Amino acid sequence: MENAPAQxxxxxxxxxxxxxxxxxxKASGYAWHWIADGREAIPAIQSLQPDLVLLDLMLPGRDGLDICRELRSFSDVPIVMLTARVEEIDRLLGLELGADDYICKPFxxxxxVARIKAILRRARSNAEPHSTALKIDSTTHHATFNGVALDLTPVEFRLLSTLAAAPGRVFSRDRLLDNLYLDHRVVTDRTVDSHIKNLRRKLEQASPGQEPIRSIYGVGYKLEID
Known part of the structure; x- marks a missing residue:
């Protein structure tokens, strides 16, 4: 039986x-659905469970950035934002909220379609079972890197788990902060930098010469690991 086309x-x-x-x-083998009102976006996504969302920034009822923000609170479905806004602040804000790509009109x-293919190919690769240097067990809060156990604090474990959930994706400091403390205490974004520093040190101790956590200047961090 052939695989169903991506939605x-x-x-x-x-x-x-x-x-x-x-x-x-359709010509590229995808199935597609269309909605025009921003207020219908979240219910449609929850109902259809699409493989990727093409999300316009300027929509009636609710704007794309607001939709992206809510969507990222419960789903990691790939998002490609479409917009006529070319200002750098909008571009950065869209990506910080968790968009996977950003295409300016006219396009x-x-x-x-080429970008969609690349993103879905990357998403499938991340989802496929494969041997990896990093092993995380959320039930026991145990993690290893290249077979070496990592002595992580609860905050460090949540930070590593968040980054590892989407390898290659850039996470802003604000988004990482949202996942660090269960009591939602008020802390500064420098708190993330401090925990990243400690996490990097422990990964380096487990596997000298490897630096899987990369800094993206002015945005945040991402995990790059085989």
Whole structure:
């Protein structure tokens, strides 16, 4: 039995643009659905469980950044943001909220499909079982790196688990902070830097010469590991 085609949800208020994207997606073997109102986005995502969301920034009812923020509170579905805004602050904000990619209008539908293919290929690779240097057991709060047990604090364990849940994705300090403390205490973003420093030291002790946690200047951190 052949695998079902990947489901793409288009959240876009321009019918002609949505139809054009849909035609290109269908020609590339994808199934697609379309909604035009931002208020319908979250219910549609929860109902359809798409493999990827094409999310316009400017929508009636609710804007794309707000939708992205809520979506990232319960799902890691890949998000590609579509927008006519080219200001750098909007670009950075969209990515900090957890978007996987950001495409400015006007764009080529072929480029959008190419980016979708790349993101879904990466998502499948991350989801496939494969041997990895990093092992995390959330039930026992136990982690190893290259076979060496890591002596992590509860905060360090949650930080590493968050980064490892989406290898290669950049996490902003604010998003990492949201996952660090269960009591939601008020702390500064420098707290993340301090925990990252300690976590890096412990990973280095377990496997000298490897630095799997990378700093992305002005944005945050990501985990790169085989």
């Amino acid at each position: 793409i949800l288009i959240v876009e208020d321009e019918p002609k643009l949505a139809a054009l994207l849909g035609d290109y997606l 080529s539908p072929r480029e959008v």
